[in-house]
Amino acid sequence: MQKVGIVEVAQSAGTESPLSLMEFTYKPVKEVLDKVGLKRDEVDMYILASTDVFHSGMSCANAFDWDASGAFMKPASREEGDAITAFVYGCMPIMEGRYDTVLVVGLIKGSENPENDTLTSFVADPFYSRPVGIQETTAAAMQMRLYLQRYGITEEQCAKVVAKNLGNALFNPYAHIKKRVSVDDVLNSERICDPLKALECAPKSEGVCAMLLASEEKAKKLTDKPVWFKGWGSSMDTFYLGDRDLLDTQLKTAAASAYKMAGVSNPRKEIDVAEICEPYAFQELLWCEQLGLCAQGQGGKLVDSGVTQITGDLPVNPSGGVLAMNPYVARGLYRVAEATLQIKGKAGEHQVDGKVNTALAHSTYGFCGQWQGVVILGG
Amino acid sequence: MAEQKEKPRKVASMGMVPYEMALGPTWTRFFEGFKEKKILGTKCRKCGRILVPARPFCPRCFEPMEEWVEVAQEGTVVTWSYVNYTYFGVTPDMIPVIGATIKLDGVDCGTGMWTQIGGFDIKDFELVTKKVKVGAKVRAVWRRKRQGNFRDIDYWKIIE
Numbered sequence: 431m432q433k434v435g436i437v438e439v440a441q442s443a444g445t446e447s448p449l450s451l452m453e454f455t456y457k458p459v460k461e462v463l464d465k466v467g468l469k470r471d472e473v474d475m476y477i478l479a480s481t482d483v484f485h486s487g488m489s490c491a492n493a494f495d496w497d498a499s500g501a502f503m504k505p506a507s508r509e510e511g512d513a514i515t516a517f518v519y520g521c522m523p524i525m526e527g528r529y530d531t532v533l534v535v536g537l538i539k540g541s542e543n544p545e546n547d548t549l550t551s552f553v554a555d556p557f558y559s560r561p562v563g564i565q566e567t568t569a570a571a572m573q574m575r576l577y578l579q580r581y582g583i584t585e586e587q588c589a590k591v592v593a594k595n596l597g598n599a600l601f602n603p604y605a606h607i608k609k610r611v612s613v614d615d616v617l618n619s620e621r622i623c624d625p626l627k628a629l630e631c632a633p634k635s636e637g638v639c640a641m642l643l644a645s646e647e648k649a650k651k652l653t654d655k656p657v658w659f660k661g662w663g664s665s666m667d668t669f670y671l672g673d674r675d676l677l678d679t680q681l682k683t684a685a686a687s688a689y690k691m692a693g694v695s696n697p698r699k700e701i702d703v704a705e706i707c708e709p710y711a712f713q714e715l716l717w718c719e720q721l722g723l724c725a726q727g728q729g730g731k732l733v734d735s736g737v738t739q740i741t742g743d744l745p746v747n748p749s750g751g752v753l754a755m756n757p758y759v760a761r762g763l764y765r766v767a768e769a770t771l772q773i774k775g776k777a778g779e780h781q782v783d784g785k786v787n788t789a790l791a792h793s794t795y796g797f798c799g800q801w802q803g804v805v806i807l808g809g
Numbered sequence: 810m811a812e813q814k815e816k817p818r819k820v821a822s823m824g825m826v827p828y829e830m831a832l833g834p835t836w837t838r839f840f841e842g843f844k845e846k847k848i849l850g851t852k853c854r855k856c857g858r859i860l861v862p863a864r865p866f867c868p869r870c871f872e873p874m875e876e877w878v879e880v881a882q883e884g885t886v887v888t889w890s891y892v893n894y895t896y897f898g899v900t901p902d903m904i905p906v907i908g909a910t911i912k913l914d915g916v917d918c919g920t921g922m923w924t925q926i927g928g929f930d931i932k933d934f935e936l937v938t939k940k941v942k943v944g945a946k947v948r949a950v951w952r953r954k955r956q957g958n959f960r961d962i963d964y965w966k967i968i969e
Contacts, residue, residue: 448817545896556830558862561959562925563892563899568908571890579943624891624934668868672910672919673860676888 434521435649435656437642438465439767444606444635444755446541455498455537458640466652470500474529477520479513479536481759484549499535514762514793514803520643521659530648534641536760540634569797570710571623573676581727589616590733591711599750601779606635606755630711637757639764657773661806663687681720681802692806697722703772704746704790705765745782762793773809835865843961846951852876858917882949884913927964940967
């Protein structure tokens, strides 16, 4: 099996852009190709992640995505789940030895469509769940209530995640939300879906992320600091919330699989930085537990200890995470891109203090984290 | 991309297209039960679990679920959320709503989220926090006129 190196990444900022989706997608793709010195037709394969219908509204991915990403007249495929899987699909033909270079692009313009809550209500089944109005936020609030009650996690501990992540986002040029908030600001924000407060919910953002992957030999030619793909795991739970224990998600399975492939035996010690997908603040704490970064029920103590601060021993979401930047569908590739920048030492003002050898990128989608995926990268 | 003086424009778009989705025999029977004020589940012959809503097959064992059972109309609240905000498709007259997952007595899973708690002034949040608790006992309250869909259960009443 061939090694896969991440050669270069480019991101667009999350604030509303007047560019069309086509122009908006073109820019980061062009940036990556120019940085690396490749022409679009010199890339062996393209994998895209975008959304055709609800989160795009135009239902015409074929009209824009291929031209804008440079992918036409090349082997190419597009997926609708989360862009972190597009990253993995991009690694596969290189691991197999079939291709030397793959360009992965996740693209969305969140400003162009209605609220995420409107759109995710269409994710629910049309017979039982959709008519009563379930969507990701109402489901997350039910998960949060269980989390608070079962483990004695406090609302204040959840609010600390927002203060931390939005604080970090002030130093990330691509983050969407640039606003310093205190724990009290979060606790006093509107209780839109008790126990969830407005400031604990991610925004919806623009976001195109482009990333060039290459075989070991090619990667070493194209960059002096490739970042290596080390491991991957994913798992999908059943849809019905009633069939699941909402605090026992498939993230444990996904993480175990990724750690095994990467040879990580003690994630708390071996992982230097984690970029975690936390569309709702409490989920960062719950996901940290299920990733094995702390014991079950200890997510609150983890954030209290300060260890997940950008200056801490295990920084979580130094980029500001999804609470600061939520380009639905593309957000998983942003996590991989940010983990890559941390290993390269090129995260700029939000670069963590210590040397980063191993980084974790996580993404999730569906009600209460129905789908979970974990990527491990190494320097 | 060349420089230009005009402010880039936007184009408004609204999509409305009809769909017609098959409910299938299992879910048709489940909702027909509602007309007679019955909540029906299916039992897996392999693992023995009773699931509601009824399923054509056991998701775990992946075997057909052919045995129908009428289940209790009382259960306990597993978890709940208090939806009190608007977004496109949800207008002020539609809120607040108390969404809940309810585990019916004798059933081996929760109800998912086709359930709403009511029967008292749910606009009074103080009252809600006093009455609605994880573990609270609830009972289904049926509408007088039933049409064989999820609306036939008007709400779930807190009984304890």
